[in-house]
Amino acid sequence: MVFLLSLKILCTNNSQLIKQGIASGFRNLGHEVFIMDGEYQLWDKSKEVQVEIFKDFIENNPIDMVFSECFANFAEGIFEHTKEKGIFHAYWAIEDTPHDHWIGDYWSDYADFVFTTTAECLPNYWNKGIQAELMLFGCNPKFHKRIDTDIQRDIVLIANNYERRFNQTKKFILPVVERGYDVSIFGNEWWMDSDRDVNLINHASVYKGYGAYEDLPYLYSSSKLILGQNLDDASITQTSMRPFEALAIGGGILVSPYTKAQEYLFHDHVYLPKNTDEMLSMVDEVLNMTDRQRKQKAKKAQQFVYKYHNYDLRAAQVINAYHGHKP
Structure with a gap:
C-alpha cells in the first residue's frame, strides 16, 4: 500500500x-x-x-x-x-x-x-x-556501504562485552583470539574489566577501543572476516543490528555463532558455526579465500539485504x- x-x-x-x-x-x-x-x-x-x-x-x-x-x-x-x-x-x-x-x-x-x-x-x-x-x-544503503580501502586486519569484532554473552564469548570468540589470528576487537571498556568473568586482560593488544558507529563502514570494509554476536538464540526473528549492517557494508564475510533467526533471515550469506571446532574451521575457510572469492560472496550478501532488509x-x-x- x-x-x-x-x-x-x-x-x-x-x-x-x-x-x-x-x-x-x-x-x-x-x-x-x-x-x-x-x-x-x-x-x-x-x-x-x-x-x-x-x-x-x-x-x-x-x-x-x-x-x-x-x-x-x-x-x-x-x-x-x-x-x-x-x-x-x-x-x-x-x-x-x-x-x-x-x-x-x-x-x-x-x-x-x-x-x-x-x-x-x-x-x-x-x-x-x-x-x-x-x-x-535493517540497513541504509547510503550509509551501510563498502568503503574503497585496503585490508587492515584479518578479523574484526565490534560488540560490547555483555554478561549475557559470556558463554558465547568463551565458546566462539576467545578460541579465535587464543589461536593467534590477526584480530581487532572494538567495544566499551568492559572488555578490559578484570572484575568481569570474561575479559581480554590477557590479550590486551587485541582490544582497540570503543569503535564509533560512524566507523562501521570503514572497519568492516577493511577486514576480511567479521565476527558476530547475539544476545538471544531462541527466537526465529530476533538478532542484533549487526548482521544487517555487516552484510550491507559488503566488506568482510560474517561468521556468527548459530541462531535460528540468522539462519531464517540470512540463509547461506552468513557462516553459522554451532561449536568451537566449527568456528575455527569456518574462520580458516574464510581467511583462505582469494580476494575475488571473498568479494563475490560479500557482494551477493549485500544485494540480498539491500533488497529485503532496507x-x-x-x-x-x-x-x-x-x-x-x-x-
Missing part, C-alpha cells in the same frame, strides 16, 4: 540506529523527519525536563506522528502528552526476546502501536488488545500502521 501524503514525523531518540536507520527510510519515502537532538536531546535529562522539552517542541512544530525507541530513563509523560494531543505514537521494542520482554510490556501500555523485533512476543501484545507488528532491524521497507510498515490505526 502506498500513501502519497507527506507526514511530519518526530523521533524521540537520537541514537545512530534512528539517525542512520528508520529516519533515513522515512525521508526516502518523502516524509519530513525531526529528531530530538542537540538542544532537544532527551536521553541525558530527567524525566521532568524531558517532558518540558518535548511539549515545547510539539507546541512549536506541528507533528503527525511520534516514533520512539525508548532509552532507559524515558519519560512516560511523553506518551501521555501525545495521547492528550491525539498524536499517533509508535514504539519499537528492540530489546524483546521470547523469554525476556518486560521492557516492551511496560511501554506497550502507553503506545498506540508496537513494533517488535521478536515474532514470539506478538501474541503477548495482541492478547493485551494492543496493535502490534513484527519489524526487524529501512525504506521498515519505514513503510510504520506509515501503513499510521494510516490503518484504529484508536
Whole structure:
C-alpha cells in the first residue's frame, strides 16, 4: 500500500540506529523527519525536563506522528502528552526476546502501536488488545556501504562485552583470539574489566577501543572476516543490528555463532558455526579465500539485504500502521 501524503514525523531518540536507520527510510519515502537532538536531546535529562522539552517542541512544530525507541530513563509523560494531543505514537521494542520482554510490556501500555523485533512476543501484545507488528532491524544503503580501502586486519569484532554473552564469548570468540589470528576487537571498556568473568586482560593488544558507529563502514570494509554476536538464540526473528549492517557494508564475510533467526533471515550469506571446532574451521575457510572469492560472496550478501532488509521497507510498515490505526 502506498500513501502519497507527506507526514511530519518526530523521533524521540537520537541514537545512530534512528539517525542512520528508520529516519533515513522515512525521508526516502518523502516524509519530513525531526529528531530530538542537540538542544532537544532527551536521553541525558530527567524525566521532568524531558517532558518540558518535548511539549515545547510539539507546541512549536506541528507533528503527525511520534516514533520512539525508548532509552532507559524515558519519560512516560511523553506518551501521555501525545495521547492528550491525539498524536499517533509508535514504539519499537528492540530489546524483546521470547523469554525476556518486560521492557516492551511496560511501554506497550502507553503506545498506540508496537513494533517488535521478536515474532514470539506478538501474541503477548495482541492478547493485551494492543496493535502490534513484527519489524526487524535493517540497513541504509547510503550509509551501510563498502568503503574503497585496503585490508587492515584479518578479523574484526565490534560488540560490547555483555554478561549475557559470556558463554558465547568463551565458546566462539576467545578460541579465535587464543589461536593467534590477526584480530581487532572494538567495544566499551568492559572488555578490559578484570572484575568481569570474561575479559581480554590477557590479550590486551587485541582490544582497540570503543569503535564509533560512524566507523562501521570503514572497519568492516577493511577486514576480511567479521565476527558476530547475539544476545538471544531462541527466537526465529530476533538478532542484533549487526548482521544487517555487516552484510550491507559488503566488506568482510560474517561468521556468527548459530541462531535460528540468522539462519531464517540470512540463509547461506552468513557462516553459522554451532561449536568451537566449527568456528575455527569456518574462520580458516574464510581467511583462505582469494580476494575475488571473498568479494563475490560479500557482494551477493549485500544485494540480498539491500533488497529485503532496507529501512525504506521498515519505514513503510510504520506509515501503513499510521494510516490503518484504529484508536
